[in-house]
Amino acid sequence: MADKELIYPGQSVCILGLGVTGKAAVRYCLARGAKVRVSDARSEERFLLDESQFIQEHALEWEAGGHSFDFIVQSKVLLPSPGVDLRGPLYASLRQVGVVIAGELAVVAHEFNVPVVAVTGTNGKTTVTTLIGEVLAANGKKVFVGGNIGTPLYEYCLASDSYDVVVVEVSSFQLEASGDFAPDIAILLNVTPDHLDRHESMAGYIAAKEMVFSKQSVGQLAVINGDDPYCGQVVVPKGVKVERFSTSDDCSLQITDRMFRLATDTGNREDFLYEFADSGGFAAYNFAAAFLALRRLGLTQPQIDKGFRLFRTLPHRLEFVAKHREVSFVNDSKATNTGAVVGALEKMPQGVVLIAGGRGKGDDYRLLRKSVAEKVHTVVLIGETAEEIRESLADVTVCLQAKTMEEAVSKAFAAAAAGETVLLSPACASFDMFNSYGHRGNVFKAAVQELNSQRQMHGGC
Structure with missing residues (x-):
């Protein structure tokens, strides 16, 4: 405060x-x-x-x-x-x-008289912010969820309602002008190259993310991804308690196969099964970060379990759309950087046709090479970055190009075999062709449904 x-x-x-x-x-x-x-x-x-x-x-x-x-x-x-x-x-x-x-965070920094949880990171911010809010609400808490997720924090200050907790998603842009904003719990999920057109370098981007901790003080908590090398570079003020989630046993919460192992005050570990759909990609890390925040807010293990079981993945984030002729279509339009695409591909089986491209944000598409070589046999490219991505990937996969999303879906379907997956995971912003990532995802879903309609009209089975 x-x-x-x-x-x-x-x-x-x-x-x-x-x-x-x-x-x-x-x-x-x-x-x-x-x-x-x-x-x-x-x-x-x-x-x-x-x-x-x-x-x-x-x-x-x-x-x-x-x-x-x-x-x-x-x-x-x-x-x-x-x-x-x-x-x-x-x-x-x-x-x-x-x-x-002064940014919004700086303006409202003095307004809070309830615990504030701030969530940042390149990928997963909205999911974790929503998850924490929904688990708290499922356990009878009055929660204000806002910030970069869509509802300005100014609305909290104007509300006549009283709240038990504020959960806010904060972007690197907001943190650049965050002033004295000092959340009681600050979460850094991950850092992968993104918005380098704005921050100029990874050092600048990391420095912006680090601002979520910069005004914290004794008695407050920093929750940090212990497996992320860039997260390891951030500095937390002296006296702030740090809890890391990691697949290593040298952390506060260890992620194992369908198990969280929580370090206790006695030096032992307390094991908890976690119950959510899939632990691949970022999912386990997202739930681990939420787990530590919710424990700090006083929720018990049964209360957290209850909320985790009720939670449903948000639209445009590895969203299953349909299956046509044994080809699955998955909408991951929210993946607007290479790190998100790598996380998505980790969750995919072999045999992926990837639709990618859009408006670039300074990312290095060569970071996709390893994941694409392992999982993707064809990439269909759209948007302003199509040629740049093709140059980065052409020697590890087949690259096709399309002028519209409808054409991309058609070409991807033609390239896919039975049992394979067409994945929209663009690694780019949407604003060259669409109003938002949501608009892009909806156009993709409509194009997939049109494929099915055409098949039915022609007697397909």
Whole structure:
């Protein structure tokens, strides 16, 4: 918890970007008595078309068509949306004249009077955040689940309800401007190359993830993946308790074959069966991290077991879609980096046709070579990175290209034999062809269902 309030009556604040988080920020700041203005990158015509009612309702000063120094500098505090890259000259100039630039985490850091769990990592953040929230809820706790998962933390501060626990997903972008945010339990699931177009290097990316621990203090807990070499590089403040989950016996929670082995105060280990569908890929690590957090929050083993059994995997994460002519189709559209694809392929049997590609994020697709060589006999490539991925993989697998998802599904189905799997696991962002990873996954699922419809129309069996 932080003592310093950034937003208070009479404070002048500029909100950068009027999206979901921006609108929540406006409501929060106005509720705290601040003077609010908005700067948005959309064209003035588009901005007014989309937001005129909200602007009038809240009597906001605004600019659109870009962000200008002269408009923003009239405020003492700038609250950017998480997607804004704060390295540019505009933000350097604003800092030089004393404008405070603070992300949502920094703004709300002082607001919490209940335990806060923060979950970060390259892959699995949403799954683990949702899992912890659902297990707590299944055991009678009133839980606020938010952050990068979709509901801004500003909404927690505005809510009339009281909560027992806050569980928040935090991205590297949010952590860059997290200020004094100090979660009671901070979880780092894994670190694999991602968003290097923003962070410039793995060192920069790791440093951003490390920020989840940076303001923690004595009595708080850091939960860290002990098998991940990049996680091993993070530094946790002195006095913060560290618990690691790992397949090694030199950790707080050891992951074995369908068993968690928890280190006890006596130096022995207490064994717990874990009951969830599949331990391949990241699944066991995700549940192990959640296990340690839930134990810290006071849940018993039977309570955790109950929640784990009730949990269902989220859409677009190794989601089984259908089986046609003994070929299985799996939607893993959420896999937007190479680490996620490697984890997905670990869970697949031999004989995979992989659909990959999209908008790159600075990833090195050669990191896929080993997994692809072991499991994938054909890759169908889409999107802006198709040629880059082909150059990385062409000597270890057959590479085909498609202009649309429908064409990719058709080519993948043609390349697959009975008993094999067509896996959409793109290793890229979706925004070259789709609105989101969810949109991409839904188009994939629709194309798969269309295959089945066509087969039925032509009397297939």
